[in-house]
Amino acid sequence: MAAQPPRTKMPPLTALRAFEAAGRLGGFAPAALELGVTPGAVTAHLKTLETSLGVALFERHPRGVSLTEVGARVLPDFTEAFAALGSAVHRLEVEATPGLVRIATTPDLAQLWLSPRLPALRRRGLQGVPVPVSGVEAAGGVADLALFFEASEEASAPLIAVAAPSMSDAGLGDLVPAECLILAGDLGDWGRFAPQVAPRGPVLRQAALALEEAAHGAGVLVIARPLAEAALKAGRVVQVLGAGVPSGQRLRLWPLRSVAEGSALAQALAALSPEP
DSSP: OOOOOOOOOOOOHHHHHHHHHHHHHTSHHHHHHHHTSOHHHHHHHHHHHHHHHTSOOEEEETTEEEEOHHHHHHHHHHHHHHHHHHHHHHHHHHHHOTTEEEEEEOHHHIIIIIGGGHHHHHHTTOEEEEEEOSSGGGTTTTOSEEEEEEEOSTTOOEEEEEEOGGGTTOOGGGOOGGGEEEESSGGGOHHHHOTTOOOOSOEESOHHHHHHHHHTTSOEEEEEHHHHHHHHHTTSSEEEEEEEEEOSEEEEEEESSOOOTTSHHHHHHHHHOOOO
16 A cells, blocks of 8 residues: 655644734634634734744734735635535534534523423434534534524514513503613614613613613613523513513524434424514
8 A cells, every 4th residue: 555645744723823813804803702712812823824824914003914915815715614514523423412503602691591492402302512603603613503582573573571570560650860770882772772761870781781780670671582581481580661672673583504304403493483
């Protein structure tokens, strides 16, 4: 048998992944968020990579970074390579665990909407695994299903107000502006829910933390109902200030891969599809 030539020694995979993510996303901070590390770690990986190759891949500016000509030329190759690697890993997982279904979603949806539904999947013989990512653009190649809110005035999820059970009798006239909890973004839009109210409470960027604040009596929170369903069912918070208003956002679940009839992916899609 002919001798095989030795494989070329490669730079660390973590450094190559940091380069691909930073180049594709346009910065070290978004790359760190996607990879689940600190921006300092991304910076260190890239410094190691550039030093070992003897070439600059990024130009550093006071307000960010940009790819050098060399970096821009080779980036598509690495994006394609990591996509292929992701597909290979996925096939390995499918072969090893036929019932595995990976679901890309936001950290808030993973914790508040998806997690309570995973036991029902396991009872069907399926293993649902949330893959928390920053957004839809990071879902491709890492999951089988995507679960995200998207802009839609039709069949949009209601915006409701919730508070601790001790505040169940709260009305608009009882609101103290400093005790109106504000969830940043469209899923906590006080302006849409109650334009006459001028909230001045704390601004929170994590729905799970905002619900904890509300449950502990910190004030009234406006939030998209799907994010509050589990807390409402458990009695940790109650709905106040009426029935709610359309949020302009609908919760959507869709496949990122082809769906074979009767497959684990098809079963998970049917079991988890949000109600309109």
